[in-house]
Amino acid sequence: MADATRPLLSVRDLKMHFPITAGLLRRRVGAVKAVDGVSFDILPGETLGLVGESGCGKSTTGRAVLRLHDITSGSIRLDGTEIGRMSQSALRPLRPRMQMVFQDPQASLDPRMTVEAIIREPLDEHTRLSARHKRDKVLELMDAVGLNRRFAGRFPHAFSGGQRQRIGIARALALNPRLVVCDEPIAALDVSIQAQVVNLLEDLQERFGLTYLFISHDLSMVRHIATKVAVMYLGRIVELQAREGLYRDPLHPYTRALLSAVNEPDPVAARSRRRIVLRGDVPSPANPPKGCNFCTRCPDVMPVCREVDPATLEVGPGRWVACHLHDPAVMRGQTTRPFGTMGHRGPGPNPAPLDTPARSAT
Amino acid sequence: MTDAPAAGPSSATKMPMPGPDVRLAAAGASQWKDVWRQFRTHKGAVLGATFLVLVTLFCILGPWIWRVDPGDLDVRNKDLRPIYHALWDSGAKVAWAHPLGSDNLGRDLLASLIAGGRVSLAVGWTAMLLSMVIGTLVGVLAGYFWRLDGVLMRFTDLVLALPLLPLLLVMMLLFRDSLRAAFGPEMGIFLLIVTGIGITSWMNTARIVRGDVLALKEREFILAARSIGTPARRMIPRHILPNVMSSIMVSATLGLASAIITESALSFLGLGFPSDFPTWGKLLFDSTDRMADFPERVIWPGLAISLTVLSVNYIGDGLRDAFDPRIRGR
Numbered sequence: 001m002a003d004a005t006r007p008l009l010s011v012r013d014l015k016m017h018f019p020i021t022a023g024l025l026r027r028r029v030g031a032v033k034a035v036d037g038v039s040f041d042i043l044p045g046e047t048l049g050l051v052g053e054s055g056c057g058k059s060t061t062g063r064a065v066l067r068l069h070d071i072t073s074g075s076i077r078l079d080g081t082e083i084g085r086m087s088q089s090a091l092r093p094l095r096p097r098m099q100m101v102f103q104d105p106q107a108s109l110d111p112r113m114t115v116e117a118i119i120r121e122p123l124d125e126h127t128r129l130s131a132r133h134k135r136d137k138v139l140e141l142m143d144a145v146g147l148n149r150r151f152a153g154r155f156p157h158a159f160s161g162g163q164r165q166r167i168g169i170a171r172a173l174a175l176n177p178r179l180v181v182c183d184e185p186i187a188a189l190d191v192s193i194q195a196q197v198v199n200l201l202e203d204l205q206e207r208f209g210l211t212y213l214f215i216s217h218d219l220s221m222v223r224h225i226a227t228k229v230a231v232m233y234l235g236r237i238v239e240l241q242a243r244e245g246l247y248r249d250p251l252h253p254y255t256r257a258l259l260s261a262v263n264e265p266d267p268v269a270a271r272s273r274r275r276i277v278l279r280g281d282v283p284s285p286a287n288p289p290k291g292c293n294f295c296t297r298c299p300d301v302m303p304v305c306r307e308v309d310p311a312t313l314e315v316g317p318g319r320w321v322a323c324h325l326h327d328p329a330v331m332r333g334q335t336t337r338p339f340g341t342m343g344h345r346g347p348g349p350n351p352a353p354l355d356t357p358a359r360s361a362t
Numbered sequence: 363m364t365d366a367p368a369a370g371p372s373s374a375t376k377m378p379m380p381g382p383d384v385r386l387a388a389a390g391a392s393q394w395k396d397v398w399r400q401f402r403t404h405k406g407a408v409l410g411a412t413f414l415v416l417v418t419l420f421c422i423l424g425p426w427i428w429r430v431d432p433g434d435l436d437v438r439n440k441d442l443r444p445i446y447h448a449l450w451d452s453g454a455k456v457a458w459a460h461p462l463g464s465d466n467l468g469r470d471l472l473a474s475l476i477a478g479g480r481v482s483l484a485v486g487w488t489a490m491l492l493s494m495v496i497g498t499l500v501g502v503l504a505g506y507f508w509r510l511d512g513v514l515m516r517f518t519d520l521v522l523a524l525p526l527l528p529l530l531l532v533m534m535l536l537f538r539d540s541l542r543a544a545f546g547p548e549m550g551i552f553l554l555i556v557t558g559i560g561i562t563s564w565m566n567t568a569r570i571v572r573g574d575v576l577a578l579k580e581r582e583f584i585l586a587a588r589s590i591g592t593p594a595r596r597m598i599p600r601h602i603l604p605n606v607m608s609s610i611m612v613s614a615t616l617g618l619a620s621a622i623i624t625e626s627a628l629s630f631l632g633l634g635f636p637s638d639f640p641t642w643g644k645l646l647f648d649s650t651d652r653m654a655d656f657p658e659r660v661i662w663p664g665l666a667i668s669l670t671v672l673s674v675n676y677i678g679d680g681l682r683d684a685f686d687p688r689i690r691g692r
Contacts (some may be wrong), residue, residue: 107582109582109586113604121590122590125591
């Protein structure tokens with residue numbers, strides 16, 4: 001953490017297209033644009049929350065960042081090293097710096113390996129410790145994530161979901177990584193366990209100085225853990241802001257729709273709040289609409305949205321949004337403001353700011 | 363936690379152990395002990411293992427106990443019935459010198475069974491192991507490496523489409539003499555038969571293993587291992603093979619059976635071992651023409667083949683359960 005201003009992870013214009021083949025000769029007829037031009041930075045010690053509905057490309061982004069997929073184009077810089085085009089064998093020595101916690105703790109642990117063997121695997125791959133040192137390290141890691149040492153010889157099926165996720169976290173931490181990609185680590189757990197796991201992740205971040213890319217669809221959980229939040233829709237980041245700004249004053253219509261769907265624990269506030277209900281389905285990432293990706297469902301859609309793809313602009317310090325509503329060049333040409341868009345810029349106009357503390361986590 | 367008394371008398375003398383599952387925690391201490399414990403709960407597997415051990419001992423130690431050469435022609439005592447025939451048929455031709463009877467040339471059936479079992483078991487196991495190795499290798503490579511998949515599976519289809527018996531016959535004709543010259547008549551034929559059966563019976567295993575590997579490759583723990591940086595050469599032994607072991611085990615038990623039977627078929631066609639060299643399959647086929655008069659000559663080798671195959675099947679079943687930690691816990 002010597003240089004806190006240089007990003008640990010810097011992603012530029014990341015594209016991950018999966019080819020669609022058809023016919024007898026398996027000719028390429030198109031591509032699923034799972035991730036289509038994503039850029040973000042994560043500073044050391046930060047937690048970037050990546051949110052969005054299912055199928056928007058969050059997990060693919062996380063996996064592409066760790067080069068578990070071969071990316072279509074773009075640049076990924078980890079600690080100043082460009083890893084986007086590296087071969088898998090050249091990447092291997094860098095693997096200890098970046099690790100991943102997976103969504104489904106049942107599926108991400110080999111059913112035929114004991115807990116000790118699972119946590120030891122990264123050590124086997126990247127260190128030359130003696131068997132005794134490895135065992136000591138494994139037991140230390142089990143302590144760190146709150147697993148009983150005596151369970152080291154047991155198999156994953158004997159554990160509960162939360163315990164399994166702890167095994168997965170211990171495995172990710174074995175090599176003292178700097179960046180941990182958490183791919184919906186709590187989605188498969190029930191609510192009482194979710195809070196435990198999120199708190200564990202926070203504790204570990206403090207103890208080991210970790211940097212997280214935290215992928216989730218749970219906005220309230222992201223609010224609890226993230227310092228910056230990026231909202232994805234159909235392979236793009238539509239908005240990227242510090243947590244406070246995003247939850248207080250969401251800029252993109254999609255973000256506002258998402259936030260309005262978060263449950264409000266205060267019944268008085270719940271009655272007065274305004275729900276934005278999106279109509280229709282997410283378009284197919286194989287065939288995204290012309291113009292803005294969100295134009296088919298946007299409540300504030302303008303004619304220009306169906307023609308021109310909005311650029312991602314910095315509308316305030318550290319506040320990035322890809323929407324024509326916030327592009328002065330577009331809005332100046334727009335003589336009549338579309339209905340229903342009254343004032344999302346500037347302070348005040350949002351009548352019911354969704355800022356009541358959503359204390360879902362602890 | 364009020365279940366301290368449940369910890370049992372053994373731990374009562376030692377330090378009191380808190381926590382509910384002392385037994386389960388200790389259960390993981392030795393994996394092989396667990397495997398053995400689970401294996402013992404499978405009655406069929408235990409019976410099968412006992413039988414297989416007995417048959418193997420019978421074949422290995424038999425010649426030292428029953429010191430009759432299976433090739434000896436005792437023409438004066440030919441066509442003897444087994445000794446137990448005297449129980450219900452006082453006129454039957456029996457002799458204590460040939461407790462299971464003798465064939466039309468006066469060769470002792472018991473000695474033939476022992477000698478034949480040695481060959482049949484050796485051929486069966488070796489050919490099965492060979493075909494498992496080839497099948498697993500092809501299946502894992504085809505399933506794991508996307509680039510090899512097309513080539514290897516088309517090759518598998520090609521071998522599968524070949525008519526096997528004629529192929530084996532051609533192999534026998536082509537290589538028999540050179541192998542005989544190189545390794546001696548018995549070893550040469552043994553190698554030829556084992557190779558012949560091995561390289562013509564791996565295709566089903568390859569297909570099954572490939573399918574399993576393809577499914578396994580999409581599981582998240584493989585992705586997790588890749589994110590750790592495990593290279594393919596360690597991924598396969600560490601994650602892929604243990605998880606396809608149960609399918610391999612099942613096809614291995616079937617493979618042993620079919621290897622013994624293919625060897626019998628080859629012997630029957632006169633292209634297996636030489637005629638003075640008994641195997642279970644050959645004993646069976648030699649006796650089929652006079653089966654109605656001397657049923658015991660078919661029943662004994664037939665029983666030996668089928669019970670061996672059955673016991674191996676049960677053992678495979680038991681091992682598959684014992685190696686699966688998810689089943690073992692129950």
